[in-house]
Amino acid sequence: METTGWALIGGMAVIAFVARAIFILPGGAFSLPPTAERVLRYAPAAALMAIIVPSLALSQGAIALSFENVRLVAGLFAFGIALATRSILLTIVGGMLALTLARWLLG
């Protein structure tokens, strides 16, 4: 796991730099075609949703869409907080409290 960690850090460092430098470093004026700009806007939201959903709705590899799934309950609660407050901090604190409470209630 430690070797994978270093490889991940190296890979991500290259990716993060190249994404930011790709037009700045060569210099000059560029304009992205509108379709490319759309794809660049839709992909991150799709990726985040595709990471969030399994960590809420899967339990030991199986779909668990019930109120006994404490992560799902806490996650939906956190969506509500994020929608209402737009605050990263409140979303995380509220979601962790909801997880603790749901575990305690469903024991």
Place this chain on the structure above:
Amino acid sequence: MTLQPGQRAALRRGALAAAPLLVGMMPFGVVVGLAMVSAGLTQAQAVAMSILVFAGSAQLAVLPLFIAGAPLWVMCATGLVVNLRYVIYSAVLAPYFDQLSRPWRALLSYITVDGIFALYVGRHQPADGDPHKHWYYLGGSLVMWVGWQLASWIGIFAGALIPKSWSLEFASTLGLIALLLPLLFDRAVVWGALAAGGVVLAAARLPLNLGLLAAIVAGVLVGLAVARFGAARS
């Protein structure tokens, strides 16, 4: 290095303009720091990641995949997708910086963050005749960089003291939820994201990673389709 008065003034203006942004950014830095160590990175790795990668949302996004043991290329592909907004920033910023030397352009690329990008583009034009505007960009970005590293280190070293039973790794999923909502700015993005969520569940039996990539592709295609349909109708 001695700075000319104009350069120093621009550096200071940028730094002062960035200071209020720290309030929102530093708690997020603490969370990313905590999330890195609770995902199983060592403290040295977490510090290295926060300096070398310096992209909080992408760092947070790959951690659940790291915990699940996803292959390296899948984690990197995901990090790339989450970082795609920087490609847009890069295209917008290129004409601002094209008179600068290559080391300057490399430095300003590395240090680019959302908040300073928005401030800078709102305040300056590529050919507005201000010869010191890159110092403004650097001043603001340096404040954000230092604030981010401090916050991240607080999280990294506090994370080691928090017991495993708190399930702190769940905080990274919660952080991603908070990052996702502001991205859902129109109907097409919302439908795209919902499609991605549906596909990733439907593909739960496939090896995790195939489902993730299929979900991203499906999300983009549905987003494009909804945008086209919506445009044709109105």
